[in-house]
Amino acid sequence: MELRHLRYFVVLAEELHFGRAAERLHMAQPPLSQRIRDLERELGVTLFDRTRQRVRLTEAGALLLEHARPILEGSEAAREAMRRIRPGAAGVLRAGVPPDTVPLTLRTLVTTFAERVPDVLLELHELTTEAQLAKLREGELDVGLVRHPCDTVGLISGPVVHRRLGVILPERHHAAEHEVVRLRVLSGSPLVIFPREMAPRLYDHMLATCRDNGFLPGAIRHARNPQFVHGLVLAGLGVHLNEPPAGALPPGLVWRPIDEPRLTWSTSVVWRPAHSDDALAAFAAAALAGLHAADHT
Structure with a gap:
């Protein structure tokens, strides 16, 4: 029995949903299902009752969960102790x-x-x-x-x-005339945002908040590098939600506060x-x- 299989089991037991568990484990759902089946075959028991509607721990699964958590905690404590005495790791x-x-x-x-x-x-x-x-x-x-x-x-x-966000716009954008931009005024404008895999829950929260405020982007473009972001916005290919700029923006861009306090870097x-x-x-x-x-x- 491998420790990683126990960890897969514990995460699935906590989520009781293969999709959410796979997301937490940063793996695809089919390999997770296969690892759980491998563990069940190795132990000779069924750990989960699976239906289309739900996933539920069996009695054997509940018993294994009681034993698995202390094992994983102990392995983490051992790993930490070894890391601290490893040459070059101290300090x-x-x-x-x-x-x-x-x-x-x-x-x-x-x-x-x-x-x-x-x-x-x-x-x-x-x-x-x-x-x-x-x-x-x-x-x-x-x-x-x-x-x-x-x-x-x-x-x-x-x-x-919490640091409230505003919007970076081309200075010729119609919303740039506002001292405080209402998100619904941006509806139809493309949105430049970080790729979802960087922070999935934050990404979903930001898009849901925009939608709740009537901002439905005409397109979504992904960018990581601030210079690339600014280039896209400057070219008229989108607007970008971000905190107040630490320095001067490139010529042709402006930053304006927005009217939605739920959009923050938290x-x-x-x-x-x-x-x-x-x-x-x-x-x-x-x-x-x-x-x-x-x-x-």
């Missing part, structure tokens, strides 16, 4: 940050962390929210800075900092329960300082 904090983190936030985070724990090396990784969550659960990161809403089941989350530090020390506390405090510094620009 290093592996942290994830979103690719679009503004320079002022990064500068404040790094300098504040160094002031608090000068003997710890901060190893920063530029990762999307989904990639951070996956690496945290696999023990490849110690702490992350993620955007909500996202799946933080099994992780600890610090205070959430960001917090997350970490695994087995990992809690002074370096992590220092990172959490430094990240909050960085987020608040950007909020006062």
Whole structure:
């Protein structure tokens, strides 16, 4: 019996839905179904009752769940202990940050962390929210800075900092004349947004909020790099929802606040329960300082 098969089982037992469980595990649904069938054959029991309408734990499944959770928690504690004594690992904090983190936030985070724990090396990784969550659960990161809403089941989350979004427009766009843009005024305009796989729950939340406010994009275009985003908007190929720019926008673009408070970058530090020390506390405090510094620009 492999630990990864137990983890697949526990996630499915928590979700009781193959699609949601596969999404949490960052895998396709058919391989997950096959791994569960393999586990059932190995144990000689049926772990789930499956119908078209629902998935339900059997008595054997409920019993295995009682044993599987402590096993997984113990393996994570052992992994953490080994990581801490591995040569070169001591004194290093592996942290994830979103690719679009503004320079002022990064500068404040790094300098504040160094002031608090000068003997710890901060190893920063530029990762999307989904990639951070996956690496945290696999023990490849110690702490992350993620955007909500996202799946933080099994992780600890610090205070959430909210930064309201506005819209970046070509200066010739009709909505650029408004001091505060109502989302419904943008209806029909294409929307430039990050790819869904970067943060699925946030992506869905943003599109649902736009729809609720009468903003139905004429098309959706995906972009990660801020320069590419600005180029698309400048070319008239869409509008883009984002926080106030940290510096000057390219000529021909403007940023305007919008009338929907639910559209925010909601960001917090997350970490695994087995990992809690002074370096992590220092990172959490430094990240909050960085987020608040950007909020006062």
